[in-house]
Amino acid sequence: MANSLEHLCEACKVGYHAPFDRFEKLAVEEKGPAFLMRCKYCGALWYEGLHSADRISASEAHRIFPKADL
Ligand SMILES: [Zn+2]
Numbered sequence: 264m265a266n267s268l269e270h271l272c273e274a275c276k277v278g279y280h281a282p283f284d285r286f287e288k289l290a291v292e293e294k295g296p297a298f299l300m301r302c303k304y305c306g307a308l309w310y311e312g313l314h315s316a317d318r319i320s321a322s323e324a325h326r327i328f329p330k331a332d333l
Contacts, residue, residue: 266314268328270305270306270307270308271302271305272302272304272305272307274302275302275304275305275307278316279300279309279311279316279318281331283309285293285302285303285304286300286301286309287300287301287303287330288300288304289308289328289332289333290328290330290331291309292325292328295312295313296313297310297311297312297313297327298310298311299311299324299327299328299331300316304331306315308321308323308333310322310323310324310327321333
């Protein structure tokens with residue numbers, strides 16, 4: 264888990280929610296299916312699974328999605 268809320272935009276401080284067009288999809292995990300998403304406003308990385316989404320650090324994202332261009 265990422266630990267700081269300081270650099271998040273107001274929307275990401277609340278969580279992973281609409282408007283979803285604030286996110287760009289960086290990578291897809293075929294087995295999930297799960298997606299690595301990045302907020303266009305603050306750069307926060309989100310791991311979106313089937314039922315929930317969690318904010319993750321860049322190092323976590325790199326481990327899960329080694330091909331993603333962070
Ligand atoms: Zn954000």
